[in-house]
């Protein structure tokens with residue numbers, strides 16, 4: 001098995017070689033931190049999306065979904081705080097001219113300390129760093145970098161500039177004559193999908209006759225001009241979020257925050273991903289909108305990292321939009337107040353949100369599924385690469401493989417394909433030896449293969465081969481569709 005760095009590199013190259021992910025516009029040498037999903041990547045991504053959407057909307061009576069536009073009125077981002085606050089502290093190395101996000105620079109240094117067995121020293125540095133970030137103490141952060149003689153990976157010097165803030169939003173202009181500097185025409189590519197939900201809060205509440213507590217879910221693209229954009233699809237400039245804003249009665253936020261923490265962790269583990277690969281990380285520095293916040297972290301090959309955030313946002317967003325738009329964004333609660341016996345009346349609901357990166361979830365599923373297995377014997381060694389995707393997420397559910405291209409076997413295989421393809425994604429292949437075809441399906445994460453052979457003509461059975469344990473058994477052709485449909489449910 002590859003070590004962790006090699007494992008990460010192996011996952012990246014496997015993703016490209018097998019049509020999951022390509023660098024964007026690769027024939028022009030790519031575009032930093034932008035990626036395209038290929039034929040199997042887009043299937044896997046869609047399956048993750050569908051699974052999240054179903055569990056958030058279809059399975060919840062009080063959550064509905066929307067699909068808001070990427071462009072929003074520019075005042076949205078004034079109200080949300082993104083124009084003034086969506087910044088990251090950055091530092092430049094004067095010799096290499098390379099720019100670093102301060103927390104990433106320090107974390108990279110700490111990772112090296114930990115690799116050298118100096119875990120306690122590393123953790124103490126992180127604690128100091130988090131306290132300094134919480135106070136926006138840039139002089140203190142620079143001193144921390146200097147005191148530990150943290151170096152730039154390229155120039156290998158500690159010749160640093162002062163720390164400055166950089167806004168992460170992309171701007172463009174609306175209309176044909178304006179320039180991007182023209183404040184009236186400047187629009188932003190949304191840096192998060194949440195604001196599309198907040199500005200539609202009343203539309204949905206009224207037209208959907210929703211009663212607090214209720215949620216609005218959305219999946220969509222978001223854009224951030226990440227300064228340090230590396231680590232493959234972990235940190236992209238164009239990515240997708242799956243967010244849900246849950247509107248609640250003020251005073252109930254503690255209980256709903258805990259509820260959604262539990263629910264979301266359960267969602268992850270219900271996919272069969274081991275619990276020990278997950279942990280919660282409470283935020284020390286709260287974002288400008290947050291009352292409480294934590295991340296669900298997963299142990300990627302690059303270490304424990306955030307995949308999802310759960311945030312108790314209070315009434316910050318709706319209050320801000322009410323103030324900037326001068327439109328009332330209140331809810332009338334006609335439940336009776338226990339003490340007065342009268343309707344509770346008008347209030348601005350509080351919000352607990354769950355926000356997960358679709359691309360990060362994709363990387364999580366890939367990282368958890370990728371295996372390099374030693375097979376065979378010492379005399380005849382053999383290896384295989386297999387993606388052990390949860391069957392419901394696998395891009396291809398069933399491969400249908402006639403043993404030979406003749407003797408009527410392709411016709412039987414095609415008939416099975418025609419019977420199954422409206423239910424789930426099937427793949428038909430007759431080229432190469434059966435062993436090679438199995439290996440290719442392992443590498444694509446296909447959980448089931450069936451082989452049609454000469455016996456199939458006699459007794460209407462096929463061999464089913466299971467990806468994970470490579471066991472095979474004969475089953476009647478008439479059972480195939482139902483059996484696979486049951487397994488992927």
Ligand code: ATP
Pocket residue numbers: 192224226233234235236237239240241306307308309355356357358359360
């Ligand atoms: P980070 O600290 O990693 O920059 P964040 O705390 O800014 O992330 P949020 O604003 O809470 O992230 O966004 C919610 C989710 O969106 C994150 O948990 C992550 O899965 C995803 N996400 C955020 N930024 C990116 C990005 N640049 N590329 C891919 N996914 C991202």
